[in-house]
Amino acid sequence: MKKILNVGIVGFGYMGKMHAMCYEAVKFYYSTDAEVHLYAVATTKKPEDLPVRFDRYYTEAEDLIRDPAVDIVDICGPNFRHKDLLILAMKEKKCIYCEKPLTTDLASAREVIRFKESSGYDRTNRVAFEYRFVPAVMRAKQLISEGVLGKLIHFTFNYYGCEFLDPNRCISWQSRKELAGGGVLYAMGTHSIDLIRYLIGDVTEVFAQTRTHFKERPLKENPEKKVPVEIEDVVNAQLTCGQDVIGNLLLSQVAAGSGIDFSFEIYGEKGALKFNHENANVLYYFNNEDAKEPIGGYGGFKAIETTQKYGGEAVFPPPRVTISWSRYHIASLYEFIRAAADEQPAFPDLEDAYQVQKITDAIYRSAAEGKLEQVTD
Numbered sequence: 366m367k368k369i370l371n372v373g374i375v376g377f378g379y380m381g382k383m384h385a386m387c388y389e390a391v392k393f394y395y396s397t398d399a400e401v402h403l404y405a406v407a408t409t410k411k412p413e414d415l416p417v418r419f420d421r422y423y424t425e426a427e428d429l430i431r432d433p434a435v436d437i438v439d440i441c442g443p444n445f446r447h448k449d450l451l452i453l454a455m456k457e458k459k460c461i462y463c464e465k466p467l468t469t470d471l472a473s474a475r476e477v478i479r480f481k482e483s484s485g486y487d488r489t490n491r492v493a494f495e496y497r498f499v500p501a502v503m504r505a506k507q508l509i510s511e512g513v514l515g516k517l518i519h520f521t522f523n524y525y526g527c528e529f530l531d532p533n534r535c536i537s538w539q540s541r542k543e544l545a546g547g548g549v550l551y552a553m554g555t556h557s558i559d560l561i562r563y564l565i566g567d568v569t570e571v572f573a574q575t576r577t578h579f580k581e582r583p584l585k586e587n588p589e590k591k592v593p594v595e596i597e598d599v600v601n602a603q604l605t606c607g608q609d610v611i612g613n614l615l616l617s618q619v620a621a622g623s624g625i626d627f628s629f630e631i632y633g634e635k636g637a638l639k640f641n642h643e644n645a646n647v648l649y650y651f652n653n654e655d656a657k658e659p660i661g662g663y664g665g666f667k668a669i670e671t672t673q674k675y676g677g678e679a680v681f682p683p684p685r686v687t688i689s690w691s692r693y694h695i696a697s698l699y700e701f702i703r704a705a706a707d708e709q710p711a712f713p714d715l716e717d718a719y720q721v722q723k724i725t726d727a728i729y730r731s732a733a734e735g736k737l738e739q740v741t742d
């Protein structure tokens with residue numbers, strides 16, 4: 366018999382809609398005996414304005430979380446809401462799926478993690494770092510773990526978008542420090558940092574610069590009036606991982622022509638990997654042991670076609686069909702649902718997101734002080 370878990374989605378903006386769509390999609394993509402029922406939503410929108418039906422509609426997130434019929438609390442509210450909602454969901458012993466970043470700053474992230482430890486909370490929990498579920502990234506993880514690159518030496522991670530390039534974009538929660546906690550570092554950089562930790566190892570020290578390119582933006586309610594922007598548009602950071610792997614992270618939300626321009630390069634003694642989200646269907650692999658003679662032999666970067674090759678219980682669409690952003694969310698949610706049904710952990714989890722927040726905190730400290738900073742608790 367199928368195990369059905371009731372999900373309550375908190376916030377029905379961009380990501381609330383995305384998660385609802387992907388929960389619905391899981392049953393098409395996977396042959397699975399664990400499914401989610403769209404049970405409740407907390408939103409100020411009218412039920413008839415939503416693209417899907419729920420059994421229960423709440424205006425207060427807290428009421429949804431306290432509903433005993435909710436098995437999974439899915440937090441898609443603005444960053445400043447995460448801390449209190451996470452703590453309440455842990456108090457209510459719900460499984461948790463939470464959008465990144467964990468919270469708005471390290472102190473509140475610490476509160477979440479201390480509460481988790483002191484309360485003995487042990488339900489399945491995951492933070493939505495969906496890029497771990499790109500098949501090319503999954504293959505990169507396998508190859509690095511197998512030692513195919515040898516000892517790692519250096520890396521570059523870039524993530525560019527252009528959402529804030531329009532100077533007339535109005536102030537929203539995403540550009541207010543007290544509501545978002547940060548700018549491009551939180552919106553996009555947390556994904557890159559999660560992958561740096563996942564693929565290479567924990568970051569120990571950072572040297573960073575941040576820039577706010579557009580220093581004022583109009584108010585939505587009165588576009589004639591401009592107010593100062595408190596969050597950064599660009600981050601440039603040098604990172605050290607483990608003992609001696611060094612690398613760069615460049616983030617921009619004002620990069621003309623960029624969509625989800627997410628890429629990385631990782632170099633080791635025996636080879637290298639390159640990934641660019643503009644062609645997320647392949648992972649480029651260079652094997653330094655390939656013969657380079659005659660006339661180049663077999664040397665050069667090889668494109669490993671990872672496309673939609675999830676394997677296992679993934680039954681739709683066929684593995685040759687090109688990959689897309691929603692597919693990573695579906696894969697992440699599927700794994701999470703399976704883990705929740707079996708009462709198992711689901712990584713990346715709250716603790717992983719806390720480790721990411723320690724690194725973002727060090728980046729902000731370094732940018733403010735203009736010096737090298739250690740990543741600390």
Ligand SMILES: NC(=O)c1ccc[n+]([C@@H]2O[C@H](COP(=O)([O-])OP(=O)(O)OC[C@H]3O[C@@H](n4cnc5c(N)ncnc54)[C@H](O)[C@@H]3O)[C@@H](O)[C@H]2O)c1
Nearest residue numbers: 376377378379380381408441442443444464465466493538
């Ligand atoms: N994983 C990803 O790729 C990804 C992408 C975008 C956003 N996110 C994260 O998802 C979360 C939600 O972001 P979003 O893009 O869906 O935002 P959004 O503004 O589109 O939606 C936010 C929702 O929260 C509700 N809300 C509750 N209290 C609010 C308040 N005081 N101010 C504003 N809205 C309030 C809004 O009504 C809305 O339904 C954020 O934590 C963000 O970092 C993740």
